[in-house]
Amino acid sequence: MKRLFILTAAFLLSATFVKAQTADPELEYIKKAYSKEKKTIVDEYMGLDVQEGAKFWPVYGAYEAKREKLASQRLKLIEEYVSNADKITPALADKLANALLNNNVNLEKLNLEYYGKTKAAIGAVKAAKFMQLETYLQTTWRSVMQDNIPLIGELDKTQQD
Numbered sequence: 001m002k003r004l005f006i007l008t009a010a011f012l013l014s015a016t017f018v019k020a021q022t023a024d025p026e027l028e029y030i031k032k033a034y035s036k037e038k039k040t041i042v043d044e045y046m047g048l049d050v051q052e053g054a055k056f057w058p059v060y061g062a063y064e065a066k067r068e069k070l071a072s073q074r075l076k077l078i079e080e081y082v083s084n085a086d087k088i089t090p091a092l093a094d095k096l097a098n099a100l101l102n103n104n105v106n107l108e109k110l111n112l113e114y115y116g117k118t119k120a121a122i123g124a125v126k127a128a129k130f131m132q133l134e135t136y137l138q139t140t141w142r143s144v145m146q147d148n149i150p151l152i153g154e155l156d157k158t159q160q161d
Helices: 002-020 024-046 050-087 090-122 124-148 152-160
Strands: none
Touching: 024 050, 024 124, 050 090, 050 124, 090 124
């Protein structure tokens, strides 16, 4: 099961990164496709009965709407970085670093808020299970992004070679 999550997340997130550098309609399409696939992953992983699902899915929908906004902001920051990576200035580096750190903080605040809401809906153990999956998917996404964008120092080295 864990391998399925890794492969699915890596595939979907790699596609998101590639499409993030194109027109906005494509980005929206990928985000919608990812959300649908993610919901399937969450559904299979959580294994909720009908009563639990009736309580969980509305909370999940509200969470995803807010998380997707943060993900969209993050993708725009990555896109801005990638398009300017070979000519990054101190001001741009500072702007992007601060924006990314704030995005991270806002995502953690969202996770904390919705852990509480999920716990109220389906109990602490299943809420923790959901947050564990969310953290796993978010960490995988960050790892895929880090593997696919140039590091600032890397650009300096390739220009000297």
